[in-house]
Amino acid sequence: MKKLFSSLAAVVLILGIFAPSVLADSHDQNAMVRVLHASPDAPAVxxxxxxxxxxxxxxxxxATDYLEVPAGEHTVEIYAAGTKGEQDPVISTTVNVEAGMAYTAAAIDNLENIQLKAIQDSTEATEGMAKVRVGHFIPGAPAVDVGPIGGDALFSGAEFPMVTDYLEVDPGSYDLEVRTTDGTQLIDLSGTNLEAGKVYSAFAVGTADNPEVLLLxxxxxxxxxxxxxxxxxxxxxTTNAWMYAALxxxxxxxxxxxxxxxRSEA
Amino acid sequence: MVRKVSPLALGLLVFFISFQMLNEEPAEEPRVLSTSETTRTQGVEVKESLVSDQLEKATIEQNYTPAVKASSEQSGITPDRIQIPSINVDASIKALGYTPEGGMAVPKNLIDVGWFEPGTMPGNQGNAVIAGHVDGNSGPAVFYDLKDLQPGDEIYVYGDNMKLTFEISRMESYPYEDAPIREIFGPTNSHSLNLITCTGAYDKEASTYSERLAVFSVLKDQQKL
Known part of the structure; x- marks a missing residue:
């Protein structure tokens, strides 16, 4: 619980490099992908x-909900809304997804440097515990810690554009904050409710002046x-039973x- | 008089006894004699493939839900009563967990419904799930009329002095062994409530119905009582 996760320990999987697949259920021919728009100055896409x-x-x-896509390589192109066929995509890349796995494909950084970051998401909840991780998607913002307001950091030293490992915490309501590593509060997350059996990603997005957290x-x-x-x-x-019984x-x-x-004749 | 009545009485007696015997389930509860088809799935579209459905359509706007912020209002309740006016359902909700095999437990009786308590509280972000029986050994149960619901119908869930109103968005039938568990129980950005009951043909071998009907609904309103 108090264990610190350095940004170096963060599991950030680069496109195309993914852990071996673990087949979970009968939909395992497919992978799950959700898309997150985390580029603060990019248009609608x-x-x-x-x-x-x-x-x-x-x-x-x-952020979309998870979409099921067949496992394998896919071409992902992101266009400014309504400009396909007229303009080049702002992002064009390929992603390789494995069956049974879940991914977040996040468009991050300022429009000028916009890129697609693919992260593997946990599909395993822990009974009775909440799992949470933190992603730093605020371009130009310093490294941050996340923890109870004024308390020890749960996640420390997360730098753009890193995503930390998942951390198991007791379920409940937390008064959390995102702060710079020297303790200046960036985002007040009072009353963050983490439910048992849930797995969350808290993605810090926006700009250094106007940061926010998306809890997915x-x-x-x-x-x-x-x-x-x-x-x-x-x-x-039942009808058959009725019929037989009636017969x-x-x-x-x-x-x-x-x-x-x-008898009466007798 | 007795002469005329007694054969009638005998016939009725034989009928009732044989009906009971024929209709009785051996040992375990969910068993019945035949596997014949029912028409219960009428009006419920069977989803053939989630993937092609999502990828072949030009757009899938229904999958796009705005993200929520950490501080977003959570209105989850511990539910104790469900009402579905359009099909006259008014039932008590029991908080239930897993079966020994890891499946979703259901109430032992036919009049209550079960909320999957390890999952999401109704009203919170996520998929809250409530299941109820479609029938018992010899007659309809609490969710018998679930198939007659329509998108747009409302579901009321009560608990913690709150009344939550959910609006049905869609209904799907899935094969028992191949239902998209994650879509029904898993993560979502929306505040959803999904109802489950049995549908399709009764499978004697598996001692269960061959399909499950899932009714998807989304939180529309919340009211303090």
Whole structure:
């Protein structure tokens, strides 16, 4: 909990270099990718994956939910909104995604130096604990610590454009702050609610003068299978039971009539 | 008189006894005699492939949700009651966790619904999940009419002296073994509530229905009571 994570220890995976895949469920042929617009002075953008629009008109600070894409290499092109076909993309690159893995593809830095940063996201929640990591996507801002206001840093020395390792913390409400390594508060995050079984990425975005934090969910506690929510009592089989029972009932009735008639004749 | 009544009574008796016997499930609860098809999936579009659906369309604006800030308002509640006026559901909510196999536990009775407590609280950012039975051994259960819901219908969830209103955005049926668990239970930027019940044909071998109906809804309003 109190363990410090230096920016050097941060897991920042460069495009195309990803950890071996661990197949989790039956959707494992696919990877999950979400897109984050973290370039403070870039216009709204359209994101194309293999020439198909997957996001349109995403503005600074917008994040998509995870989209499922087939594993493998994909061409990612980001255009200023509505300019595909008229202008060159602001970013054109390829990403390689592995089945069963989740990634954040973040457009970072100022427009002048805009680049796509791909990060691998955790898909594993820890029961009863919250997991959180911090990304520094504020171009021109100094290295930062993140921790309770006035308290020991949970994450320290995160530099642009690094993303720290995940840290397990007790669930609950935290009065956190993002501060420079010499203690000057940059962002007040009082009342940050971290739920048990959730995995979060807190991405600091914006400019040095106007910094903000986006808290995204990377994963959550999930069951391994869907609930069993029916016993079949209204399926057609019930009708069959009715029919058989009715048939037997009619037979018994007939038998009963014959018996009583015989008896009365006797 | 007795002569005429007794065969009738005998017939009825045989009918009821045989119906009970035929309709009874051996040992474990979720079993029944036949695997015949039902028409329960009518009106619910089966999603064939999530991927092609997302990639082939020109745009997928429904997947684009503005990000939220750390300080964004969390209105999560510990739910104790759910009401769905359009299908006359008014049920008590039990907080439940995992089955021994790691699946989602469900209420033991047919009138309550179960909230997946290790997941998201209704109202918070994320996918809160509530499941209920479609039927019991011999008749409908609390979520029998879930299939009749329509996008736009409202769901009310009560708890902690709050009333949350969710609006249904879409409904999907998935094969039991191949449902997108992460899409239903996993992370999202929106404040969602997803309802689950059984649908499709009853699979005798697996002692469960072959499909699951998922009703996706998004927080629309919250009210202090």
């Amino acid at each position: 359209d994101v194309y994956l293999n020439d198909e629009a997957v996001v349109e008109g995403a503005e600074f600070k917008a 969910q990377d994963s959550a506690a999930m069951p391994t299978m869907m609930p069993a929510t029916g016993f079949g009592g209204t399926a057609d089989s 037997l009932g009619v037979l018994a009735m007939g038998a009963g009539f014959m018996l009583t008639r015989k």
